[in-house]
Amino acid sequence: MPQRLLPLLTSEPQSGDALGAALGVGRVTVNTLARKLIEDGVPLLISRGGYALLPGTPAPQLLEIRGQFGRALRYAGTVGSTQDEIRRWADDSQDPAPHGAVYVAERQTGGRGRRGRAWDTAQGALAFSLLLRGAAGQGLPEPSLPELSLSELALMPLAAGVALHEASGGVGGLKWPNDLLSPDGRKMAGILLDADLRGEEVRRAVLGIGVNVTTAPPGASALNEWHPGLTRARVLSDVLAALERWLVAPPGEVLAAWRSRNVTLGQRVRVTTPQGTQLFTALDLDAGGGLIVQNETGERSTIHAGDVQLVGQWADSPA
Numbered sequence: 256m257p258q259r260l261l262p263l264l265t266s267e268p269q270s271g272d273a274l275g276a277a278l279g280v281g282r283v284t285v286n287t288l289a290r291k292l293i294e295d296g297v298p299l300l301i302s303r304g305g306y307a308l309l310p311g312t313p314a315p316q317l318l319e320i321r322g323q324f325g326r327a328l329r330y331a332g333t334v335g336s337t338q339d340e341i342r343r344w345a346d347d348s349q350d351p352a353p354h355g356a357v358y359v360a361e362r363q364t365g366g367r368g369r370r371g372r373a374w375d376t377a378q379g380a381l382a383f384s385l386l387l388r389g390a391a392g393q394g395l396p397e398p399s400l401p402e403l404s405l406s407e408l409a410l411m412p413l414a415a416g417v418a419l420h421e422a423s424g425g426v427g428g429l430k431w432p433n434d435l436l437s438p439d440g441r442k443m444a445g446i447l448l449d450a451d452l453r454g455e456e457v458r459r460a461v462l463g464i465g466v467n468v469t470t471a472p473p474g475a476s477a478l479n480e481w482h483p484g485l486t487r488a489r490v491l492s493d494v495l496a497a498l499e500r501w502l503v504a505p506p507g508e509v510l511a512a513w514r515s516r517n518v519t520l521g522q523r524v525r526v527t528t529p530q531g532t533q534l535f536t537a538l539d540l541d542a543g544g545g546l547i548v549q550n551e552t553g554e555r556s557t558i559h560a561g562d563v564q565l566v567g568q569w570a571d572s573p574a
Contacts (some may be wrong), residue, residue: 257291260306261330266317268304295332296361298378303447311486313359313381316570317486324385324495327356337384338449338463345386345459355389357495379470379477381487382463385498387411389457399494403457403464408450409559410509410544411502415446416511417461421467422490428518431537431563435466436518437476440565444469444478449564462498466490510540523566524548526558534566 263269263277271282278285287307292299298309308314314330334340337358352358358381386547389403416429423444427437435444447463468487471477478485501509516522524537526548535548538555545557 257295260285260288261297261314262316263418264299264306264308264314264316264411266310266312268300268302268307270305276308280551292332296446297332298361311488313383313487313491319492321492321496322355322499324355324499325492326414327333327353328359329357330359332360333362333364334360336363337382338447338461340503341384341461345388352386353385355499357383357384359383359491375568379468379487381468381490383491384461384463385459385495387410387462387502396568401462405452405457406449406506408457408460410506411462412446412448413513413540413544414501414504414509415448415464415498417516418501418510419444419446419464419466420516421501422484422493423478425516426478427476427480429516430512430565431519431540432441432544434571437481439476440518441471441476443471443476464494466494506513506542510544511541513544514540519546519563519565525564525566527562528558528560529562537563540558 259278260274263274263335271285274428275282275285285306286301286550289301291569293301298312300307300309308317315328318325318328320326320328329340329344331340333393337360341352341356341358344350344356344358361378375569387403411435416433416435419435420427420429423435427435427443430436433446433448434442444464444466448460450460450461450563451458467475467477468485468490469477469479487524501512504512520539521539524535526533526535533550535550538547538549541547541557543559545559546563547557549555
C-alpha cells in the first residue's frame, strides 16, 4: 500500500535506501510506492536527492496544529468527497473520528458546493472537511463535547467566513452566506455546511472549506495573487486555529465581525430561491444570520437560504 510511505515523507529529500529501511522494503519498492502516490494526486517530488513532498503540502507531518482542531487529521491524494470521507470516518466503529477531526484531500472526484454544484479542487487548491460533534451524537467517551443547537448551526457559515478571512490575511471580503471574494470580486474560497439532525438537536455537523491558494480556476482568484508566499499548509493551520475560536464566539461578536468584513450589505443583490429570482438591496443581518433585504417598493424581508449574487461593482464570478 502506497499509504505506508506517505507518513514518512517530509519536505526534505530522503533516499530510497533510508525510506526502504524504515518500511522494511527495498528501494525499488519505495520507488513503486512513490509513483503510485503521484498517480493518486500527492505532490511528491522525485530527484537525485531522494523523495520529498512539495513544500507547503497540507499533510499532517508538515502542519503546525495549535489547538484541538486537526489533532486527528487524515490526508489523501484523490477521494470522492472530503465530506463523505469524514462521515465515513465518524461512523467507523473501531476508530471513530473525534470532535475536531479533519480530512484533507488533493483532489475530489465528487466534490460539491452548495445546491449540488461541483467543487473544483484543481492543483493549488486546499480542500478539507471538519467534523463537529453535538450533544445528540455523544456516542463516544468524550466528556466535554460542545452543544450544537439549530440557532448556532445557522451562524456557523458566517463564523467560518470570519475565520477564513482572518486566516487569509484579511484579503478581500465576505459575501453572504458562504464565500470569500478577492478585492476585485472574484471567488477565492467557499464554505459548505452539512448537518445530521436528531429531532431538534444537531447530532453532528460537517464543515467543508475549499480555498484557492496558489492557483484558481478560470474566472476565480487565488490568495497568492494578493498575499504572496502563502502555502496550503500555512493556510490550513491558520484556518483551523481561527475556526476553533470563532465557532464558539458569542453570536453578537460573530455578527459584528462578519459585518465588518462583508461586501454584501448595502449592495444590490440578485436572489434565487425555489420561488424564482428577484432583485433586492441587502440591508443587514438579523440575529440568526439571515439576510435582511428590501425590494424596489420598499418592502423588507429576510432570506435564510438561497443563491445570492452581487450586482454591479462587486459582482462575483460564477466559479
